[in-house]
Amino acid sequence: MIVVNCPHCGPRNSSDLRPCGEVTTRPDPATASLSEWRTYLYLRENPAGWVTETWYCRSGCRRYFTIERNTATNETRSSEAS
Amino acid sequence: MPTSIPRGYVRMPDIEFQSPISHGPISTPDGSVSIEDETSTTKVVVRAAAGTAAAADLGVPYGQSRLRADGTLVCGTRPDEWTLFAAAGRAAEVIAPVDTDGFVNAIDITHGRAMMRVSGPKATALLAKVCNIDLADDMTPDGAVFSGSVAKVTCDLLRADRAGEASYLISCERSFGSYLFAALADASTEFGASLPAGLSIH
Ligand SMILES: [Zn+2]
Numbered sequence: 001m002i003v004v005n006c007p008h009c010g011p012r013n014s015s016d017l018r019p020c021g022e023v024t025t026r027p028d029p030a031t032a033s034l035s036e037w038r039t040y041l042y043l044r045e046n047p048a049g050w051v052t053e054t055w056y057c058r059s060g061c062r063r064y065f066t067i068e069r070n071t072a073t074n075e076t077r078s079s080e081a082s
Numbered sequence: 083m084p085t086s087i088p089r090g091y092v093r094m095p096d097i098e099f100q101s102p103i104s105h106g107p108i109s110t111p112d113g114s115v116s117i118e119d120e121t122s123t124t125k126v127v128v129r130a131a132a133g134t135a136a137a138a139d140l141g142v143p144y145g146q147s148r149l150r151a152d153g154t155l156v157c158g159t160r161p162d163e164w165t166l167f168a169a170a171g172r173a174a175e176v177i178a179p180v181d182t183d184g185f186v187n188a189i190d191i192t193h194g195r196a197m198m199r200v201s202g203p204k205a206t207a208l209l210a211k212v213c214n215i216d217l218a219d220d221m222t223p224d225g226a227v228f229s230g231s232v233a234k235v236t237c238d239l240l241r242a243d244r245a246g247e248a249s250y251l252i253s254c255e256r257s258f259g260s261y262l263f264a265a266l267a268d269a270s271t272e273f274g275a276s277l278p279a280g281l282s283i284h
């Protein structure tokens with residue numbers, strides 16, 4: 001079980017939430033190359049370690065939020081970005 | 083001037099109320115737990131952005147509830163969202179005083195949500211079998227409002243103790259009501275309840 005700390009609901013089983021993946025920056029549609037779009041849509045860093053992720057609190061407050069999760073240990077901590 | 087009503091449009095007050103739950107209360111012989119249909123309770127959802135008069139009036143923070151002097155129970159269901167419970171048939175009176183200035187809406191969801199009450203000394207133990215929320219007194223005390231999975235159905239819950247005994251009001255989408263009632267009844271057999279014919283999830 002992965003415990004995810006929702007900023008509104010507190011610690012919840014990850015089955016109550018939906019992982020939305022790594023936070024990525026959308027390129028500027030006016031100037032982005034095809035390669036930049038492909039990178040944005042499909043390529044992820046996927047490190048063994050801390051990653052900044054978006055989660056959706058599906059069963060609880062129904063808000064999206066950003067946290068950091070260690071993919072090797074599943075520890076979570078609040079994100080400076082959120 | 084004649085008013086035009088779109089085809090298929092029905093005013094909610096014109097519909098005769100009908101609960102999706104067709105069974106009476108279930109209880110154990112020793113009174114340790116009982117499950118009853120409370121779907122007829124008036125339920126009004128108010129969404130109000132921070133800074134609106136409606137949000138200030140309601141005032142109850144997310145996760146808490148407060149009984150208003152007029153008998154309406156105000157629950158902080160989600161950030162910027164409240165659910166108001168009142169006696170059956172009072173939706174219009176509950177909605178009328180909501181200040182709709184700004185990004186605010188108040189909708190009668192009485193028909194749209196099933197609601198049931200689980201109460202008794204074993205109510206917490208029963209709910210813990212099918213709900214992954216921490217139901218300990220310090221996490222979800224009397225008056226706590228929370229949402230989570232109950233028997234795999236996404237529900238809004240309120241702990242509203244009665245006479246010092248644990249009691250939970252559980253509401254879910256109407257179409258899941260019949261199943262959820264049966265699932266809770268099934269969970270209560272461990273505590274000694276016997277189920278009437280026709281009420282089974284197996
Ligand atoms: Zn949440």
